[in-house]
Amino acid sequence: MTTQPMNMIQALNSAIDVKMTEDPNVLSFGEDAGYFGGVFRVTDHLQKKHGLTRSFDAPISETGIVAAALGMATYGLRPVVEIQFADYIYPAYDQLVSEAAKIRYRSAGMFTTPITVRSPYGGGIFGGQTHSQSPESLFTHIAGLKVVIPSNPYDAKGLLTAAIEDDDPVVFFEPKRLYNGPFDGWHEKPVSPWKTQDLAQVPTGKYVEPLGKARIMREGADVTILAYGTMVWVSLAAAEHAGVDAEVIDLRSLVPLDIETIETSVKKTGRCVIVHEAPKTSGFGAELSALVQERCFYHLEAPIARVTGWDTPYPHAFEWEYFPGPERVADALKAVMSGGR
Amino acid sequence: MTTQPMNMIQALNSAIDVKMTEDPNVLSFGEDAGYFGGVFRVTDHLQKKHGLTRSFDAPISETGIVAAALGMATYGLRPVVEIQFADYIYPAYDQLVSEAAKIRYRSAGMFTTPITVRSPYGGGIFGGQTHSQSPESLFTHIAGLKVVIPSNPYDAKGLLTAAIEDDDPVVFFEPKRLYNGPFDGWHEKPVSPWKTQDLAQVPTGKYVEPLGKARIMREGADVTILAYGTMVWVSLAAAEHAGVDAEVIDLRSLVPLDIETIETSVKKTGRCVIVHEAPKTSGFGAELSALVQERCFYHLEAPIARVTGWDTPYPHAFEWEYFPGPERVADALKAVMSGGR
């Protein structure tokens, strides 16, 4: 298949475009997502190419967007909707938790809801507390929902394609800090654009990266780092910074979770550091820590460490103190290497 | 102070009544919570006693109820609102997460929101998937919210009083299975009413149980059980059933969490079992497991175990297979005692 260097925005756009071309039941809508193509331009050109009724603007009602998508999905369509920022997904929370997640179960499979809810998430863009949140764990707790987070253009397209084709509702969080380049958390250094990266060589046609398979971004012997989204790149930088031979695992999908890859790695390394941007308490790192501990207890040589956002809202002026950067991750790596005491 | 045997409904009612009597800024409202006194009668008689404007019915709009309470709180009132079932709190999720939790922070303390959001939660009442949920972990992830769950009438009154007096927003979940008696999960045996229990001797006047203090319900040497709500009684029954000398800790408040009591106990016993009714993945048990592991790693003699609801919606016909009963908890205790292998 021909490939092309793409940034993450282009890769996501291409995934939707390819699916819309292939399947007339796929359509896309959201706030400013039609004519304008979305505030981050992920749905750019789709209206022009596929027509007004297949890519359109929606009223500013996140609950209405998800509810309408659910109704469409039970009709047989595969709507891909955009929530402008993950910080604004809460008004739709009831429709996602009480409806999307439960319609298949409560109807014994009579009705199903193959919707994809895309939403840019995460910080590092000076967005303040309402343009920076990482609410993924609020969805991983909900049986019936799938939760997917890519870290690079190649996966973004492959995973979004899988999400659209998936017969279950998928919440697809896009690390907006990575839209234009692989940001590693050294925020004072210039960011290199995606085109220099292998994972930005994206096939122009259709391909699928299956949900539930992690990607080992770096093999290593000493410690396993579990990360997703922007934190994958921060973790790679941190491993280098700390000079630790870390195995960096990009989870890619939190639900379903690739427990095998995690377990194999931690059993090999005997150590584990978990990194995410969301606040610590009840973040997805808690679940990962619990799972690793349950399954690898007798292999662990040090306590599992979590490096996360603080238990505060995301503060505008303290972006880089809040953001788990490579130094904080490196400190955790070193601590874990020395037994965590 | 004179005490009186009360069931949990009466104790909660008494807490609100006492506070309304003492403080004209305390008021109560919710769906059917006024004239009728609530579908579980927790606000019974309050309208008659304190007047129409201090205890009234609200439109069926959970988001409106919470938002109105927030507005009132910023004016200086201390509203106590009822969400009829915890399963119906999601429409209010945005107001709780984006507003209640953040108003103090984002205004640097200029505006504060001392609201109490009461809601019956949990299963064991044949309520099916929309009258049985335990959504507590979805609130523990939100910095700025407090989350409190009593397990007996005495604590219910003392903690609810503390919640109303607290200057932060408190989500107060009431284990509805315990409203009338201390249910231990042996669902085929008759339930003894509260009046036979010490913790149902409730002072008629005002007292406060501070938030953030756990209660050790049973001292023990072999293993620590962390539980809250109905699961406290299930855990006590399980310890007996398993014949294990378990220390049973009733957390009472999840945020703030009494980490000291937890840490001290697990360091003593070297083993830990966590029990909750919510689904396992990203339940509050995950956070507890991660915390215990981080703080007591070198004291642990077996993996920490979680006994929880399954990762499915709450199924009407399989209530007792879903509900973590004493047998499942006992199995976990035994497994942990034998090293968890």
Add this chain to the structure above:
Amino acid sequence: MKKNTQPLSLRVPEPTGRPGDAPDFSHIRMDGPGVMARPEVSTTAHAMLDHAFGLIRVLDDEGKAVGPWNPRLDPVTLRRGLKAMILTRAFDERMHRAHRQGKTSFYMKCTGEEAIAVAQGMLLPREDMGFPTYRQQGLLIARGYPLVDMMNQIYSNAADPIKGRQLPIMYSSKDFGFFTISGNLGTQYPQAVGWAMASAYKGDDKIAITWIGDGSTAESDFHSALTFAAVYRAPVILNIVNNQWAISSFMGIAGGMETTFASKAVGYGLPALRVDGNDFLAVWAATAWAEERARSNQGATVIEMVTYRGAPHSTSDDPSRYRPGDEHEKWPLGDPIERLKQHLIALGEWSEAQQTEAEADAVEQVRAAGKESEAVGTLGQSRPSVKTMFEDVYSTEDWRLVEQRREVGV
């Protein structure tokens, strides 16, 4: 700078009557039968504002069908409607009793509201999806859904079509155009709009119909549904079933003392019809009007069905604690079954004897279904296999569910 002459005070609305009081319905605008005009289906919402405030009625006090909304149904259809309402009521009676007998944990009746779902279920084909609340059992019954399947659901037994997953009465039937009921109020309303949008998107000809209670119009989803319906001109019929009560809260707590529920359509530019919901013919005619509008690509209609919840909210409820005991008797729009019966008798197409026979027949149908369902088992005596608890969470079981299922040993 403040200009108050007297202190403010908080107003909390109260119903006209509480237990012990005499019922008083004077606050409800009642127009006589036949007085409301029937506008063309293409009329703009703004040009028919009156219909948001008036009351469309066809049957008069003598059981005669009068005025422009008379749908002129043939006697066969009328008798089918009457029988379906009778059957619905008989079903409700029996299942309510089944609850008292401990055969189920829960039941909800629609007593007094039968005309709505029955007429609409008959009028619209099954291909048109209904997004119901828990008081539209009449839709299934009118469409001939097997009573025994309803009972199996109520008993969560081994033959329950939805495998014991839901609270009793939360039916689901794709084939009968009955969307899986949610326990969460209001959520179905914007979903119906989305479903209707999908039909339009595909260039199909199916429309959607949905119902919401007076109390539940306060939910957020009501607003998003009407917004989306108006903006995308969705082919959907949006019913508001105003039965005066929401558990113990009278409709004033949802704003019903300030204006009509039908008038909620005005702010979205949607046409509204306020209809006597206890008048089978009025319900039919209004629905047919809305149907024509939807099918001809002219979009959604909001219909307020003015009725009265004759029964307790559910088996968990006791209305004698919060409303006058004889409110239902005094309800000015009467009983839908009585009124259609009277109409058919007035037409010479029905008799008291036939009524008695139809009632007996309904009881017998319900009894037979009950026997069949109880043979499978009532709540707790029979149920689907435990391993189904882990199915249908996702399209395929993930490792967590496999492990958890194994833990249960199934």
Add this chain to the structure above:
Amino acid sequence: MKKNTQPLSLRVPEPTGRPGDAPDFSHIRMDGPGVMARPEVSTTAHAMLDHAFGLIRVLDDEGKAVGPWNPRLDPVTLRRGLKAMILTRAFDERMHRAHRQGKTSFYMKCTGEEAIAVAQGMLLPREDMGFPTYRQQGLLIARGYPLVDMMNQIYSNAADPIKGRQLPIMYSSKDFGFFTISGNLGTQYPQAVGWAMASAYKGDDKIAITWIGDGSTAESDFHSALTFAAVYRAPVILNIVNNQWAISSFMGIAGGMETTFASKAVGYGLPALRVDGNDFLAVWAATAWAEERARSNQGATVIEMVTYRGAPHSTSDDPSRYRPGDEHEKWPLGDPIERLKQHLIALGEWSEAQQTEAEADAVEQVRAAGKESEAVGTLGQSRPSVKTMFEDVYSTEDWRLVEQRREVGV
């Protein structure tokens, strides 16, 4: 059984013009100045339905104040209003420039909408709490809030009154009756209702006022706000600022082509006023009417302010990509500053020279404040101490925050 004559199709509304097209505002109902009657404040909502569809205007094309809504303001007040609008615009200009200079990460202007917040901020005392969106900076400015404090917030510097916690322009000032702005659209609307209910509950005399954008009326909170306001008759003024655009979406995506935004009040039984939002006098008069209604315990009023968003949505936006470039110039209701200036000149109370002087003075005030604020520091150059990051999460720091603060080493 289906009756369609032709397949359904999905309608997606489109604006009358896109880049390159000629602006076309013919879809917006425009009444002439002075034509709308001024009902008694005690009029029922139903008796003044017309006001939800008409347009209240006072200033005519010559700058004369005409009709029953003329508030007959004295020249001192008028000049104060004009100057506050000029200052607001000057502030916007400078901060927009500050963004281009890299001094802040973000800014939002209210160009063309100044009359609304300025008139309302002057009319209502500070004890009345305003629950704003991000385009009511005029409220703070009209009430004399220090410009330097606004800038300090925008720069998240060490003197930021809210300690660098929020995105630029998300001001908060209890003392000036300005509720902490939320980045989440709509949430403030029902909170304002709750605040007003609290005032009524206490028997006080304070009222609340709140604003929402045309686009944001689609949010759930809009519905809950109007429901609660109507049911509890809350003393609150509910403004809908219809500036025709919501980022790139024209108001038709919020239903604005189906009916007026003011008419959204009808379904709640609330009175509605549709007002020329670029007419300082009309804004003043309508607000005074609503204020009187609220203060005299007659409840809430919905006011649609018809205006136009002259500037980009924010510094992150480029409207030339989605709307005709000259739409603002062609906007039929003109510019609020120009119109009030013209009025004052027509009254003989103002001159072009005074205007030039006032503009220069405004620029100077802003420049002085800018100097003071920049002396503290612009974004990234100065900020509150890092340990404040952990404060105000709760009334007291819990152990987690203590530990996390220590981890940062502060």
